[in-house]
Amino acid sequence: xxxxxxxxxxxxxxxxxxxxxxxxxxxxxxxxxxxxxxxxxxxxxxxxxxxxxxxxxxxxxxxxxxxxx
Numbered sequence: 001x002x003x004x005x006x007x008x009x010x011x012x013x014x015x016x017x018x019x020x021x022x023x024x025x026x027x028x029x030x031x032x033x034x035x036x037x038x039x040x041x042x043x044x045x046x047x048x049x050x051x052x053x054x055x056x057x058x059x060x061x062x063x064x065x066x067x068x069x
Contacts (some may be wrong), residue, residue, distance in 0.1 A: 032051075
């Protein structure tokens with residue numbers, strides 16, 4: 001197995017790990033999950049996910065929705 005194959009496999013595994021983390025975030029905090037928004041800073045949900053990863057305050061949509069009702 002060549003080095004390029006190992007590196008690309010690691011990159012592919014990292015993408016799937018990031019996708020799983022993003023999906024779990026969306027499920028736990030009430031955001032609409034769309035895999036096409038992964039790595040897209042135009043997406044509100046992905047920006048909130050990056051805040052979550054950095055340990056910054058982010059919006060919990062489940063909490064916001066229950067306060068509005």
